[in-house]
Amino acid sequence: MTAALSSFDDLRASLGASLNVASMVERDGKIVVSPQSTEEVAAITSYANERELAIEIVGAGTKRGWGNPVQANILLETARLTGMRGHSWQDLTATVAVGTPWAAMQRTLAAHGQWVALDPLWPETATVGGIIATNDSGALRLRYGSLRDLIIGMTLVLADGTVAKSGGKVVKNVAGYDLHKLMTGAFGTLGVITEVTFRLHPIPAQTRSWSLSSEAAEPLGELMLKVLDSQLSIQAIQLRASSAGYALDVELATLPEVLTLQVAALDRLAESVVATSLVSQDQPFGAREELFAPAGGLIVKATMLPSAVASVSSEVVRLGGSAVTQATGIMYARFPDGVAAKALVALRASVTAAGDGSVTVLRGLDASASPWSAEGVSALSREIKRRFDPNGILNPGRFVGGI
Amino acid sequence: MLNSAILDALRAAVDVEGATLPSGLITATNQLQTYECDGLTNMRALPGAVVLPRSTEQVQAVVRICDQFRIPFVARGAGTGLSGGALPAEGGVVISFARMNRILEIDIPNQRLIVEPGVINTHVTDAVAAYGYFYAPDPSSQTVCTIGGNVAENAGGAHCLKYGFTTTHVLSLEVVLPNGELATFGSSAPDAPGYDLTGVFVGSEGTLGVATKITLRIVKRPETVQVLLAAFDSTSAAAQAVSDVIAAGMLPAALEMMDRLSAKASEAAVHPNYPVCEALLLVELDGPEAEVNAQMAEATALCQKNGAWEVRLAQTAQERGLIWKGRKAAFAAMGRISPNYIVQDGVIPRTALPVVLEAISRMATEVQLRVANVFHAGDGNLHPMVLYDQAIPGQEEIALDLSYRILHLCVDHGGSITGEHGVGKEKQQAMGYMFSEPDLDTMQLVRHAFDPHNIANPDKLFPRTRLCGEKSGPYIPHPLETAGVAEFF
Numbered sequence: 001m002t003a004a005l006s007s008f009d010d011l012r013a014s015l016g017a018s019l020n021v022a023s024m025v026e027r028d029g030k031i032v033v034s035p036q037s038t039e040e041v042a043a044i045t046s047y048a049n050e051r052e053l054a055i056e057i058v059g060a061g062t063k064r065g066w067g068n069p070v071q072a073n074i075l076l077e078t079a080r081l082t083g084m085r086g087h088s089w090q091d092l093t094a095t096v097a098v099g100t101p102w103a104a105m106q107r108t109l110a111a112h113g114q115w116v117a118l119d120p121l122w123p124e125t126a127t128v129g130g131i132i133a134t135n136d137s138g139a140l141r142l143r144y145g146s147l148r149d150l151i152i153g154m155t156l157v158l159a160d161g162t163v164a165k166s167g168g169k170v171v172k173n174v175a176g177y178d179l180h181k182l183m184t185g186a187f188g189t190l191g192v193i194t195e196v197t198f199r200l201h202p203i204p205a206q207t208r209s210w211s212l213s214s215e216a217a218e219p220l221g222e223l224m225l226k227v228l229d230s231q232l233s234i235q236a237i238q239l240r241a242s243s244a245g246y247a248l249d250v251e252l253a254t255l256p257e258v259l260t261l262q263v264a265a266l267d268r269l270a271e272s273v274v275a276t277s278l279v280s281q282d283q284p285f286g287a288r289e290e291l292f293a294p295a296g297g298l299i300v301k302a303t304m305l306p307s308a309v310a311s312v313s314s315e316v317v318r319l320g321g322s323a324v325t326q327a328t329g330i331m332y333a334r335f336p337d338g339v340a341a342k343a344l345v346a347l348r349a350s351v352t353a354a355g356d357g358s359v360t361v362l363r364g365l366d367a368s369a370s371p372w373s374a375e376g377v378s379a380l381s382r383e384i385k386r387r388f389d390p391n392g393i394l395n396p397g398r399f400v401g402g403i
Numbered sequence: 404m405l406n407s408a409i410l411d412a413l414r415a416a417v418d419v420e421g422a423t424l425p426s427g428l429i430t431a432t433n434q435l436q437t438y439e440c441d442g443l444t445n446m447r448a449l450p451g452a453v454v455l456p457r458s459t460e461q462v463q464a465v466v467r468i469c470d471q472f473r474i475p476f477v478a479r480g481a482g483t484g485l486s487g488g489a490l491p492a493e494g495g496v497v498i499s500f501a502r503m504n505r506i507l508e509i510d511i512p513n514q515r516l517i518v519e520p521g522v523i524n525t526h527v528t529d530a531v532a533a534y535g536y537f538y539a540p541d542p543s544s545q546t547v548c549t550i551g552g553n554v555a556e557n558a559g560g561a562h563c564l565k566y567g568f569t570t571t572h573v574l575s576l577e578v579v580l581p582n583g584e585l586a587t588f589g590s591s592a593p594d595a596p597g598y599d600l601t602g603v604f605v606g607s608e609g610t611l612g613v614a615t616k617i618t619l620r621i622v623k624r625p626e627t628v629q630v631l632l633a634a635f636d637s638t639s640a641a642a643q644a645v646s647d648v649i650a651a652g653m654l655p656a657a658l659e660m661m662d663r664l665s666a667k668a669s670e671a672a673v674h675p676n677y678p679v680c681e682a683l684l685l686v687e688l689d690g691p692e693a694e695v696n697a698q699m700a701e702a703t704a705l706c707q708k709n710g711a712w713e714v715r716l717a718q719t720a721q722e723r724g725l726i727w728k729g730r731k732a733a734f735a736a737m738g739r740i741s742p743n744y745i746v747q748d749g750v751i752p753r754t755a756l757p758v759v760l761e762a763i764s765r766m767a768t769e770v771q772l773r774v775a776n777v778f779h780a781g782d783g784n785l786h787p788m789v790l791y792d793q794a795i796p797g798q799e800e801i802a803l804d805l806s807y808r809i810l811h812l813c814v815d816h817g818g819s820i821t822g823e824h825g826v827g828k829e830k831q832q833a834m835g836y837m838f839s840e841p842d843l844d845t846m847q848l849v850r851h852a853f854d855p856h857n858i859a860n861p862d863k864l865f866p867r868t869r870l871c872g873e874k875s876g877p878y879i880p881h882p883l884e885t886a887g888v889a890e891f892f
């Protein structure tokens with residue numbers, strides 16, 4: 001995007017006349033806007049679209065380093081697009097504006113014992129919109145599915161200012177294309193999401209987590225597959241791997257009176273594979289965030305089939321790294337700077353050898369490289385981007401293949 | 404539309420020279436008539452040819468020909484669709500998946516399998532049952548409908564309340580795009596980098612290409628299943644019981660309701676021994692035994708609190724089977740109590756059930772017709788069946804009009820015009836009631852990216868025909884409109 005930046009006053013005049021754009025400042029040669037409504041977002045994108053000005057969409061910025069860097073003239077912040085738009089608790093649905101921090105939304109829903117059953121990274125700061133754009137998910141995905149299964153409708157603004165709705169407010173609905181699925185995980189390259197409707201779940205009556213440690217990954221991997229194959233009320237499972245050893249964390253969610261029975265059954269299963277007992281564990285599922293906590297290092301997201309989790313985990317440790325892998329086959333791995341370059345090549349090879357999957361760098365990539373293992377993107381995906389955003393103004397270049 | 408050169412090319416695409424297999428090309432009119440319609444039998448069109456490919460390569464060859472000559476094509480599974488999705492384009496090509504019905508790979512540790520699109524829904528469960536698994540989406544037509552058709556319609560079923568619709572169970576797709584190119588969407592491992600094209604393709608009703616290979620997720624069979632049947636004096640009381648069960652934090656495997664008329668029809672057809680009542684509620688809970696026992700006690704109490712005067716817990720697998728048989732037979736059973744009927748498929752927020760059912764009954768009385776209701780109460784998916792007699796002049800039009808007005812009513816209450824049957828040909832105009840022009844235009848961006856020449860199942864799903872790049876195109880009036888019976892918005 002090389003078009004010259006129009007003056008700040010021009011934008012203010014153009015938008016300010018009809019809209020109350022609450023915040024508009026100039027910072028580092030960029031216009032920074034914080035619209036308060038879908039209409040204001042539309043006014044901004046259509047203004048930028050006509051002048052071919054690039055827009056970077058920013059929530060709380062927690063995952064701003066994921067994907068390729070964006071060169072933008074306008075920074076569109078979603079910080080003021082906040083608040084619940086409705087919580088039909090009896091219908092188990094809720095509509096929320098995208099700038100709302102995840103945890104703030106969950107606190108509101110919890111008033112009726114409900115939640116969006118997803119555990120993304122940094123819920124206190126990360127916004128609903130950023131989580132959707134990056135399709136983040138955590139260990140709960142095993143039981144409740146990903147955002148694709150939890151989002152039932154959306155309001156979005158296209159590059160030309162078109163405001164469109166997709167889906168609706170009912171859980172079951174097959175009318176038209178599921179544009180909200182296309183938007184989820186698209187890194188803001190197809191449109192600006194402004195509001196989203198979720199299906200909700202009741203917060204389970206009781207959850208309890210247990211851990212098992214071992215010096216080797218394989219027995220824990222085997223146990224993980226056995227637990228997946230069991231009929232226990234499992235809510236989440238993850239395998240932690242580091243030079244200090246391996247641990248399998250299992251979270252059960254069921255009625256209090258049933259929990260004891262299930263723990264006994266889980267214990268028997270564990271005994272049969274690893275010959276050690278379960279240890280009750282408090283909050284082990286924050287392990288993914290702990291990987292990110294120290295600055296620096298190479299951090300990747302790797303995906304694989306569940307049956308490959310143990311072998312890839314061992315490989316990470318052999319390469320000098322540590323990892324947390326959810327039973328769905330999503331791994332977050334960290335390597336110290338010294339070994340990063342070599343480890344990345346080796347990990348990619350090992351994921352490829354394991355069959356199906358991908359490795360994407362989230363932090364610590366050297367500037368010239370691409371975060372994705374396969375740089376190619378299909379002609380079809382390029383065509384979709386071209387149709388939605390012909391001037392390439394929305395998060396240009398951010399996503400895989402530079403779309 | 405299809406001249407002899409095109410027919411020869413199609414034949415070469417699906418028949419291997421010198422092979423003794425039956426031909427994969429059908430052109431004889433009497434045979435083509437078999438493909439004239441799907442489950443929506445009042446709309447018919449004769450295709451120019453039907454092809455029955457045996458491989459992805461053959462499908463590609465056929466679609467390339469269609470692309471080259473701009474011939475519309477329509478994929479077809481079992482033809483059980485209820486919205487005219489598999490209705491042929493007049494004179495165009497129908498691609499039947501009847502011969503692509505192999506299960507290609509079963510991977511139990513990773514809980515997935517790979518199938519060709521012509522595989523019948525229940526055959527998936529049959530293939531994995533021995534390992535203690537099942538394929539969760541269970542449309543009532545599951546013993547005949549195909550996975551390809553399920554994917555195209557994002558089919559649902561009674562158990563989708565807990566387990567999710569088809570889309571939740573599709574991991575990856577191999578698709579022949581409308582230009583004949585082969586594409587893979589998604590992967591068996593989660594989160595394949597790139598746009599979620601699998602998510603968009605599922606439910607796109609054959610308008611974005613044809614699926615030739617599908618990777619499905621399977622689910623472990625629960626330890627126990629229990630089914631409760633409860634009889635109520637009114638649908639509102641039963642609806643309140645549904646809300647209470649959900650509010651208590653339970654996620655039943657199924658929550659189904661039948662009103663007096665539909666229960667009566669089922670009784671006549673398959674004798675499930677249902678109590679005679681205004682509203683019959685079927686609650687299925689599954690999971691670990693101790694959990695199900697505790698929850699079933701609570702669900703029973705909630706039904707009784709809302710006035711259920713008979714609650715019956717099925718004691719054996721056979722009793723459970725019989726209760727479900729009655730429910731699944733409900734559509735077909737309508738034939739017992741009415742010469743003709745129209746099945747609709749609206750969705751409303753669960754809490755609107757009492758008001759909407761009341762309004763439907765009033766609207767039916769106004770035009771002196773009967774409407775039987777069978778529905779997936781847990782997710783607010785209504786299947787109102789408008790009963791009428793074709794032999795009475797004008798009654799079919801009145802019935803059709805009522806069925807569309809019921810859909811509008813659902814939209815007015817914040818719902819949808821279709822929960823599982825799809826838009827197809829039948830509900831094209833209702834799409835314009837549910838979505839605004841900009842919403843539809845945005846969907847068209849997707850359509851045009853996949854199918855710039857508008858040859859994949861054209862003139863379905865969207866309110867009016869539009870050519871690429873055109874803002875609005877020739878408007879094809881619905882027969883009802885031509886007849887002056889109804890106007891569309």
Ligand SMILES: Cc1cc2nc3c(=O)[nH]c(=O)nc-3n(C[C@H](O)[C@H](O)[C@H](O)COP(=O)(O)OP(=O)(O)OC[C@H]3O[C@@H](n4cnc5c(N)ncnc54)[C@H](O)[C@@H]3O)c2cc1C
Nearest residue numbers: 480481482483484488542543549551552555559609614823
């Ligand atoms: C008695 C009865 C009960 C029913 N109950 C239910 C129910 O409970 N839930 C429910 O959801 N539906 C139900 N249906 C509707 C119907 O069975 C489903 O829509 C089913 O998914 C259609 O499958 P099919 O193989 O018959 O597809 P078809 O009717 O042949 O085709 C349906 C659509 O899929 C497209 N298609 C088919 N194969 C492919 C492919 N390989 N690639 C791309 N597109 C393709 C067709 O072009 C068409 O648009 C019922 C129907 C009947 C008759």
